[in-house]
Amino acid sequence: LEEVATTGYGYGNKGDYKSLNITADSGQYYLVDQTHTGNIETYDAHNTKSNYNLISDYDNAFTSTSQRAGVDAHYYADQVYDYYKNTHNRDSYDGKGAPLYSVVHYGYNHNNAYWNGEAMFYGDGDGRTFSPLSGANDIVAHELTHAVTDYTAGLVYEYESGALNESFSDVFGYFVDPDFLMGEDAYTPGIAGDALRSMSNPEQYDQPAHMSQYQYLPNTEDGDYGGVHINSGIPNKAFYNTVTVIGKAKAEKIYYRALSYYLTPNASFSDARAALIRSAQDLYGSTDANTVANAWSKVGVY
Numbered sequence: 463l464e465e466v467a468t469t470g471y472g473y474g475n476k477g478d479y480k481s482l483n484i485t486a487d488s489g490q491y492y493l494v495d496q497t498h499t500g501n502i503e504t505y506d507a508h509n510t511k512s513n514y515n516l517i518s519d520y521d522n523a524f525t526s527t528s529q530r531a532g533v534d535a536h537y538y539a540d541q542v543y544d545y546y547k548n549t550h551n552r553d554s555y556d557g558k559g560a561p562l563y564s565v566v567h568y569g570y571n572h573n574n575a576y577w578n579g580e581a582m583f584y585g586d587g588d589g590r591t592f593s594p595l596s597g598a599n600d601i602v603a604h605e606l607t608h609a610v611t612d613y614t615a616g617l618v619y620e621y622e623s624g625a626l627n628e629s630f631s632d633v634f635g636y637f638v639d640p641d642f643l644m645g646e647d648a649y650t651p652g653i654a655g656d657a658l659r660s661m662s663n664p665e666q667y668d669q670p671a672h673m674s675q676y677q678y679l680p681n682t683e684d685g686d687y688g689g690v691h692i693n694s695g696i697p698n699k700a701f702y703n704t705v706t707v708i709g710k711a712k713a714e715k716i717y718y719r720a721l722s723y724y725l726t727p728n729a730s731f732s733d734a735r736a737a738l739i740r741s742a743q744d745l746y747g748s749t750d751a752n753t754v755a756n757a758w759s760k761v762g763v764y
């Protein structure tokens with residue numbers, strides 16, 4: 463018997479119907495999507511941090527409650543893969559069709575998600591701060607964009623370059639989920655309208671929105687590696703200032719060109735401003751280049 467590509471369906475964390483690309487193999491069905499260069503495969507860690515296994519079922523319906531996190535991770539990984547291929551002609555995070563591996567039910571009550579250089583890992587949340595984190599497509603795009611960044615600009619995950627690394631992940635989270643809130647679909651299931659971060663109003667969630675409020679923190683785990691998730695509010699606000707004037711279609715080309723062509727591992731906020739101005743000038747001319755310049759000047763970055 464061989465692995466036959468087929469379609470199935472399942473319910474996401476919100477009980478929403480999702481059509482899935484799956485694989486049938488000797489009477490079993492697996493969350494393995496063979497429709498791209500590399501497979502998209504989704505695993506279950508059963509609330510451990512080790513020994514994962516492919517999510518499988520006896521039919522093509524992944525409708526059990528325990529499968530919901532995997533259904534979302536599988537579906538959104540496909541969505542983000544398609545985004546990079548269709549919008550930027552980038553085949554997976556390495557540009558060469560690398561397979562995408564996702565692991566759900568990672569750890570116990572784990573209020574986070576992350577890319578470890580090889581796979582994406584999603585906690586279930588504790589049910590108060592987060593519901594299963596794969597349920598937010600901007601989080602999936604955020605994590606996958608860390609992989610893209612690692613293969614392109616390689617922004618070092620500390621201080622300003624690290625805050626840029628975080629910001630580019632939020633920015634491509636916007637491009638996949640075009641609203642200015644980050645993580646809202648998995649954040650505080652008991653509270654409507656809030657989010658992990660706001661790109662339009664970073665201060666709402668205790669992030670600086672201007673260079674004058676940059677937080678000098680130590681490059682330690684406790685210091686969030688120089689405040690990479692905190693100081694990202696400044697480039698996030700600059701992005702908001704840009705996209706609200708230029709529009710999404712142009713902004714995503716400008717940001718992708720800067721990330722893949724101009725930015726270097728130790729880029730500062732000022733270097734990012736220059737890379738984005740250059741990208742806007744290359745693609746669309748001086749009017750849009752000036753818009754980018756002003757967007758960053760307004761957050762105190764020159």
Ligand SMILES: Cc1cc(C(=O)NCC(F)(F)F)no1
Pocket residue numbers: 573574575576595601604605645658691
């Ligand atoms: C600490 C800490 C981690 C994060 C974060 O952005 N995690 C990735 C996400 F996808 F879950 F959002 N923010 O503060």
Ligand SMILES: [Ca+2]
Pocket residue numbers: 600639641642643644645646
């Ligand atoms: Ca969002």
Ligand SMILES: [Ca+2]
Pocket residue numbers: 646648649650651652653654655656657
């Ligand atoms: Ca909420």
Ligand SMILES: [Zn+2]
Pocket residue numbers: 604608628631
């Ligand atoms: Zn991140």
